[in-house]
Amino acid sequence: MRPAAKFGAAMFVAFVVLGVVGPWIAPYDPTHVELAQRFAPASWAHWLGTDSYGVDTLSQLLWGARSALEISCSVVAISAVIGLGLGTLAGWFGGWIDELVMRAVDVLMAFPGILLNIAIVATVRRPGLGVVIAALCANGWVSYARVARGQVLGLRERDYITAAVALGASNRRIMFHHLVPNLLGPVFVQMTLGFGAVISIEASLSFLGLGAQVDYTWGAMLAQGTAFLWKAGFAHYVIYPGAAIAWVMFAVNLFGDGLADRLDPRARARL
Amino acid sequence: MGSGALAIVGVSILTFAFLHVVPGDPIDHLAGGEATPETRAKLEACLGLDRTIPRQVVGFFGHIADGTLGHQCPDPEAKPTVAARIFAVLPHTLALALAGMILAALVALPLGVLAAVKRNTWVDTAITVGTLAGIAVPMMVLASLLVLVFSAELAWLPGPTELGFAALILPAVAVGAHLTAMLARMTRGAMLDVLGEDYVRTARAKGVPEWRVLFVHALRNALLPVITVAGLQFGSLLSGAIIVEKVFARPGVGTTLLDAIAERDYPVVQGTVLVIAVTYVLVNIAVDVAYGLVDPRIRVA
Numbered sequence: 040m041r042p043a044a045k046f047g048a049a050m051f052v053a054f055v056v057l058g059v060v061g062p063w064i065a066p067y068d069p070t071h072v073e074l075a076q077r078f079a080p081a082s083w084a085h086w087l088g089t090d091s092y093g094v095d096t097l098s099q100l101l102w103g104a105r106s107a108l109e110i111s112c113s114v115v116a117i118s119a120v121i122g123l124g125l126g127t128l129a130g131w132f133g134g135w136i137d138e139l140v141m142r143a144v145d146v147l148m149a150f151p152g153i154l155l156n157i158a159i160v161a162t163v164r165r166p167g168l169g170v171v172i173a174a175l176c177a178n179g180w181v182s183y184a185r186v187a188r189g190q191v192l193g194l195r196e197r198d199y200i201t202a203a204v205a206l207g208a209s210n211r212r213i214m215f216h217h218l219v220p221n222l223l224g225p226v227f228v229q230m231t232l233g234f235g236a237v238i239s240i241e242a243s244l245s246f247l248g249l250g251a252q253v254d255y256t257w258g259a260m261l262a263q264g265t266a267f268l269w270k271a272g273f274a275h276y277v278i279y280p281g282a283a284i285a286w287v288m289f290a291v292n293l294f295g296d297g298l299a300d301r302l303d304p305r306a307r308a309r310l
Numbered sequence: 311m312g313s314g315a316l317a318i319v320g321v322s323i324l325t326f327a328f329l330h331v332v333p334g335d336p337i338d339h340l341a342g343g344e345a346t347p348e349t350r351a352k353l354e355a356c357l358g359l360d361r362t363i364p365r366q367v368v369g370f371f372g373h374i375a376d377g378t379l380g381h382q383c384p385d386p387e388a389k390p391t392v393a394a395r396i397f398a399v400l401p402h403t404l405a406l407a408l409a410g411m412i413l414a415a416l417v418a419l420p421l422g423v424l425a426a427v428k429r430n431t432w433v434d435t436a437i438t439v440g441t442l443a444g445i446a447v448p449m450m451v452l453a454s455l456l457v458l459v460f461s462a463e464l465a466w467l468p469g470p471t472e473l474g475f476a477a478l479i480l481p482a483v484a485v486g487a488h489l490t491a492m493l494a495r496m497t498r499g500a501m502l503d504v505l506g507e508d509y510v511r512t513a514r515a516k517g518v519p520e521w522r523v524l525f526v527h528a529l530r531n532a533l534l535p536v537i538t539v540a541g542l543q544f545g546s547l548l549s550g551a552i553i554v555e556k557v558f559a560r561p562g563v564g565t566t567l568l569d570a571i572a573e574r575d576y577p578v579v580q581g582t583v584l585v586i587a588v589t590y591v592l593v594n595i596a597v598d599v600a601y602g603l604v605d606p607r608i609r610v611a
Contacts, residue, residue, distance in 0.1 A: 149321050150587050154548075154583060248572075265454045285448065
């Protein structure tokens with residue numbers, strides 16, 4: 040793998056580690072309100088200062104990493120399984136199944152960007168983590184289905200699939216043993232990029248006040264930070280959570296590009 | 311074209327369904343917990359929820375057909391129709407998206423060509439890192455920082471709540487930054503492919519000036535995939551506008567949608583979602599057609 044991709048992978052691993060251990064190493068509870076400490080500057084007690092409620096910023100960032108990790112892992116896993124399943128079925132059986140899946144894909148893709156997610160979350164009064172995850176999965180599976188279907192359409196013409204059909208292998212066997220293992224590579228690249236997409240969409244929803252109303256999220260920190268934008272010396276309330284999101288986005292893009300480069304020549308060599 | 315029409319029908323059906331998948335009673339959301347039965351009945355009648363589902367569907371599509379997109383509840387007579395409210399602000403959003411698109415094209419194409427020509431030098435590396443940053447930095451962060459630096463600190467450009475051409479610059483940069491980064495990367499890749507072609511070597515061999523080789527012979531052919539992506543990304547500019555309009559407190563479809571969500575004004579939420587999605591589908595159809603005109607090798611089926 041190229042050095043840039045390795046660097047991206049290391050950044051991504053750092054995010055995952057901080058997301059897992061973050062709440063344990065966070066110096067304060069993010070619900071710990073200390074009004075006497077409002078807008079405290081960086082100090083030994085509060086490394087990154089405190090916000091308008093006197094909540095420790097570093098602790099919020101660490102708990103935010105946990106939220107981001109929870110949401111992105113759930114959405115990526117659920118979307119990938121649904122998309123991989125539907126895409127494989129559509130590509131292998133063709134006919135009306137293919138029509139149905141691809142028309143659903145068309146309709147979901149007709150909603151630009153985060154509009155569908157906004158519309159779904161907006162129908163719920165106080166969305167929790169589950170609602171946000173469901174809203175992101177509602178159209179998250181589409182890209183995986185497209186990748187999987189495209190791969191299956193290519194694979195189904197290959198000799199070893201023809202051989203499996205000739206030997207009387209069942210559809211289920213062909214899909215699970217011959218198709219799915221061979222399309223995991225591109226799907227994995229898509230999953231890597233999916234992490235970044237989910238975190239950025241979730242942050243946007245939280246920023247718009249439509250995110251999960253449960254825990255601390257980077258997007259909610261940003262939304263709070265932009266409220267102080269006009270006061271001198273308050274830029275760090277935007278920069279800290281912004282840098283956290285940018286960190287993950289940077290990591291997955293470097294890592295995803297490297298993975299795609301690495302998978303591509305091997306795929307070509309196999310043909 | 312057919313799938314575009316289907317997408318519009320599908321979008322309408324999904325938009326209609328939103329009101330019915332709301333957990334709990336939408337009237338409770340709208341009227342609050344302690345509404346009198348009369349208020350509730352009035353709201354129900356206004357939203358059409360007292361009718362059967364098939365008649366509601368007919369009503370919903372009727373409102374699309376008559377161009378009103380429904381009425382704002384609870385007092386439909388006092389307020390403009392949903393369509394009037396949306397179309398009053400739609401030009402602001404379209405102007406923002408278009409400005410973002412133009413800005414992205416103006417910045418991305420020279421950067422992409424430069425990176426391709428100077429490949430594997432520090433110029434290329436700097437542009438690559440810059441474009442990665444453009445993809446990585448969230449739009450609301452970029453928008454906030456732009457306001458902070460160019461409006462609050464330097465006071466070069468107007469900030470939030472202002473309108474006019476100068477006030478469009480910062481929001482357009484914020485909306486277009488992501489697309490700029492994507493297009494610059496694509497242009498670089500496409501140029502590298504094209505610069506290896508025989509006709510480029512032929513042009514150079516017969517003594518065509520280098521700038522002509524780059525911008526006339528190479529860039530023209532490299533542009534096609536870039537145009538497609540630019541067109542397809544118009545939708546992301548529309549949804550990006552929702553975020554940027556919030557940061558800059560600009561009137562637009564995005565702020566209307568967010569206000570309607572906050573007020574639980576479901577007809578407006580439905581109408582806004584429908585208008586944005588249909589705009590997006592129409593733009594995509596237009597891009598398909600335009601693509602066929604630019605490149606005679608491609609014909610729209």
